[in-house]
Amino acid sequence: MTHDARRYAALPSPFAMKRGGELHGARVAYETWGTLSEARDNAVLLLTGLSPSAHAASNADDASEGWWEAMIGPGKAIDTSRWFVICVNSLGSDKGSTCAASINPATGEPYRLDFPELSLEDVANAAQVVVQGLGIEQLACLIGCSMGGMSALAYMVLHPGSVRAHISVDTAPQAQPFAIAIRSLQREAIRLDPHWNKGRYSDGSYPSDGMSIARKLGVITYRSAMEWNGRFARIRLDPERRDDNPFGLEFEVESYLEGHAQRFVHTFDPNSYLYLSRASDWFDIAEYGNGSIMEGLKRIRIEKAMVIGVSTDILFPLEQQEQIAEGLRAAGAAVDFVALDSPQGHDAFLVDIPNYSRAIGGFLSQL
Template sequence: MTETIPPGTRFARLPSPFHFKRGGSLSGAVLAYETWGELSPSGDNAILILPGLSPNAHAAANASNPEPGWWEAMLGPGKPIDTNRWFVVCVNPLGSCKGSTGAASVNPDTGRAYRLDFPDLSIEDGARAAREVLRELGIERLACVIGNSMGGMGALAFLLLHPGLARSHIQVSGAPQALPFSIAIRSLQREAIRLDPNWNQGLYDDHAYPENGMRIARKLGVVTYRSAIEWDGRFGRVRLDSECREDDPFGLEFEVERYLEGHARRFVRTFDPNCYLYLSRSMDWFDVAEYAGGDLMKALASIRLERALSIGVHTDILFPLQQQEQVAEGLRAGGANSEFLALESPQGHDAFLVDIARFGPAIGGFLAKL
């Protein structure tokens, strides 16, 4: 696999053994992270960012790695998450393949990669691992925990498992539980990988790699990360130049197909298929309602925060807007000064990554009031 751990990534050791919610444990596991800014003497300016499924910890350029990160326009000096004021920590999720221990990591007990011997991963395990990074950095309290997409789930798990650790929360295009449409999409992505003969029950290597399954999974992901309305304006029915078209009679013909193809090519072989399966399934399992006997709103209301912001967009079909609204309402019922903000971005679930013109002022404005 292509090397996918950015230079300058730091690693926090997790307690060994590190026990998982559903059983099993890891020995000598680590969580990858990066930081921006400086922790204030009183330690009151720390922000934790929990990202989505695929990002590494390099959210933006910093001293140890000047390359732009995946949230470059959001994070830095003078930017919405202003690192002149805030000390920001971003982790790579537990179970990923971009620095944190995951199914592609070597199990020190056997000397071989975990593959399917990796324990069943839950969102809660990732939240507990992120807590250990804060311990390593000497952070006793967070000004804010920000969670995007899967990280939104992680942030809610973090708040439920570590009461009192965060003063505020920004939920970005996340959800308090997986709903059946999203479960169906993710189940289908996992099935495409598992049906690829090269997946071979997780025993692939670089030569026999489940490229076809990963292609389908990624393209289906991109279809659900964006929106039909955006694509109507962006691609319409524009066709490829004839020189870009393939001989294959069922090959690429429309611009939108080339766009998906480009995304697939950039993703395949940069993300480990087994890690993808574990992280994907952890989202399907996540359900805040479990923390209050099946009552989702009661579980959210058990979280104590000073302030909260829950943001999403109308065009998100994977983490639909009503789920961000539920989070805002539940946290308000728990006593937080809780805002819900529905943005008009056409870009669907991915809007928080690309529509900084809308998401930036929302996030920056909330942080400025802290």
């Protein structure tokens, strides 16, 4: 797999973090598709969920399939023959951006848990450095998916006037107790793995069990019970696919989760996962509105928005997307609210491409 498409933006040094602390010599990775117009008015910024890289789609420099391949490209919903698309890898993620696994210039060793406390406001500010570095005064559209949707709200509230239109995908104005509880368990699974070793693991002693359980918990919440029932029912594994351990894998759904976990383990830095997970818990737009979500959202000044949610999403429930739509409307934006009935739950934006393409492509074509 080539990384030739990956580009890097240096952050100002020092880069001040919201919760105190600062980074020196930090950078974020990003990729682009399409061509920036002479007026620099056709830029679309995409902010990602917790685990994806900046490689949202294949391009001339990297032909490998991106995480939103079906959405981005010439003639697709996010049409790169019209839009200049930028996808930024979150600050704190180990996919090319400065993170807990990066070398701390002060010590010459990886930061590990000396990395400053990370917030989604820091993720937003780092992404804005990329946009400014490309000479873009105002984004035509800012798209945020899942965690990236929260980062996008932070971006718009911290950088007024820098965004014309917004597409909010399966996200929330603040984390709800259920989402915080799940993420807390995921972090606990990692921290309880003896190989985690208070963040001082190595490739040879990586906390595989903790990361595996964290991923399984995630996958369970990213989909809906309806989908689990439809896909797996109570189907049992063939005897040769079962393991012999007492209480070992017996059902098809257990094997599916195991496969997902094995593909994820060793592809993500555990400390970076902990930092991004906690940043998601901390985010709260109400901090900008004297404790009120509506007042916080009212501080966002954009012309148009589309808010998409899924009725089966248990992690970012539909009523939270409705709050975003109401708040942006109260702030004076023309808002389309799209409630989809996809059975795939939170992951629908990665799976139910026909419905999301129709909504996102329709909205962008009217800008």
